[in-house]
Amino acid sequence: IDLSDGGTAEGHAILLAVGREFPLDDLGLEAYGIDTTGRTPFPRDGRLRVADGLWVIGDPAGPELHTHQGHYQGELAVRMALGDPVRPDYRALPRATYTDPEAAFVGVSVEQARAADIDAFELVADFATSARGYGVEASLGHVTILVDRASRTLIGSAMACPDASAPIHECVLPIRARVPIEVLAGTNHALPSTSRILNGLFPAAAERVARREAVAGLRLELERERIDVTIQGQILTLLQDLQDEFRMAVMLITHDLTIVRNVADRVYVMTEGKVVEEGPTERLFDNPQHPY
Numbered sequence: 001i002d003l004s005d006g007g008t009a010e011g012h013a014i015l016l017a018v019g020r021e022f023p024l025d026d027l028g029l030e031a032y033g034i035d036t037t038g039r040t041p042f043p044r045d046g047r048l049r050v051a052d053g054l055w056v057i058g059d060p061a062g063p064e065l066h067t068h069q070g071h072y073q074g075e076l077a078v079r080m081a082l083g084d085p086v087r088p089d090y091r092a093l094p095r096a097t098y099t100d101p102e103a104a105f106v107g108v109s110v111e112q113a114r115a116a117d118i119d120a121f122e123l124v125a126d127f128a129t130s131a132r133g134y135g136v137e138a139s140l141g142h143v144t145i146l147v148d149r150a151s152r153t154l155i156g157s158a159m160a161c162p163d164a165s166a167p168i169h170e171c172v173l174p175i176r177a178r179v180p181i182e183v184l185a186g187t188n189h190a191l192p193s194t195s196r197i198l199n200g201l202f203p204a205a206a207e208r209v210a211r212r213e214a215v216a217g218l219r220l221e222l223e224r225e226r227i228d229v230t231i232q233g234q235i236l237t238l239l240q241d242l243q244d245e246f247r248m249a250v251m252l253i254t255h256d257l258t259i260v261r262n263v264a265d266r267v268y269v270m271t272e273g274k275v276v277e278e279g280p281t282e283r284l285f286d287n288p289q290h291p292y
Contacts (some may be wrong), residue, residue, distance in 0.1 A: 015099075022060065029054075046088050048077050055081060069093060090174035091155075096165035101141055104168035107156030107175050110146055119149045119247060120156075121208065124200050127161040132191030136162055143197045145171065147205045149212055153178045154205075157193070167194040181206045213249075236263055261285055 001009045024036040024287045034041050039107035042050040044062030049055050057073035059065050069090075079086050096104040113120040127133045127141030138161065146156035157171035174184055185206035189195040240263065243250050254260060260267055260281070269277040269292060277290040 002204050013157050013180055046073075046090055048073055048088055049080060052234075053081075063066060063090060064093065064095070066093070066095065089176070092172045092178075093166050094165075094172050096168065098165065101138070101160055101162045102164040103160045104164035105156075105158045106168055106171050107146065108155070109158070112145060113148070113155060118155070120146050121149065121205075123205055123208075125192070125197045125201055127159075127197070130194070130197050132194045132196065133161070135192050138162065143167070143194070144200065145198070145201050145205060147181055147209065151178065152209050154181060154184065155292055163194055167198075170195045170198055181209055232259075257285075 001011075003009060024041060027036075029036050029041065032054045034051060034054075042056065044060065046061055048057060048061055052141040055077040057077050058070040061070075061073055073088065075254070076086060076088055092106055094104065094106045096102060105153055108116070108118075110120060110122045122144060124144045127143060128138045130143075132138075133141060141161035142159070143161065144158045145154060147153070148155045154171060154174045156175070157168060159168050161167075170189070173179070181202065184198075184202040187198075187202065189199050192257075236259065239250055239252075242248065252264060264281045267278065267281050268275050269284070271289060271292045276292055277284065277288065
């Protein structure tokens with residue numbers, strides 16, 4: 001298979017999953033004001049309640065197609081019908097594909113997080129070089145977690161390894177309960193289980209969150225005359241590394257136009273306490289509009 005990034009993937013078989021239609025015409029749904037003549041007579045967004053006194057569960061309900069989702073929805077629909085103040089929560093819905101190796105996922109991906117404007121970061125551990133990986137002589141695999149910096153919680157996880165459908169549940173509860181990453185960092189897992197890999201990922205994530213908070217609002221005041229060019233370059237490189245790692249903004253106030261041109265994305269020119277010109281760095285240097 002040719003992939004979008006130019007790479008390829010090979011396999012021994014192709015798994016084709018197909019569904020089936022269920023006739024709705026003879027169920028009397030029109031009595032609830034539901035028009036069954038269209039392709040989607042009600043939204044498949046997982047809300048379950050489609051009309052007053054009517055709930056739908058399972059594959060027709062959405063948002064995804066899983067047997068365990070249907071079980072969850074069935075129990076929840078009964079509670080909703082009985083008047084309990086509950087509603088579906090699919091943030092921690094686990095998915096598993098029982099191939100060799102297995103693949104499992106819960107929560108959101110880093111792309112979904114960024115699309116939702118969530119400041120998240122991803123950490124990945126190699127399965128093959130873990131204690132479990134050595135034990136089963138694995139040649140590939142990974143365990144990945146995704147952490148929201150703002151809430152300091154786990155929001156996603158993906159695993160590809162022989163028993164991925166089991167350890168993925170180590171991440172289901174933390175996502176559902178919004179357990180702080182610092183609490184997860186203090187948990188202990190049996191060696192040499194796959195879950196033991198999280199013993200390294202959770203503390204690393206907690207440390208990264210702490211480092212992010214440590215540099216947030218960091219203010220450096222450097223006197224140009226007191227640092228040489230080498231030290232200056234090292235400081236600027238460090239700031240750029242921090243910016244890349246934490247996806248944070250850096251405000252640089254300087255009279256050194258060489259530094260500005262090399263590191264800034266956008267420039268504001270000030271004189272006498274007022275901004276007299278601003279714009280993208282390249283345009284401003286190539287075609288300045290203000291005489292200052």
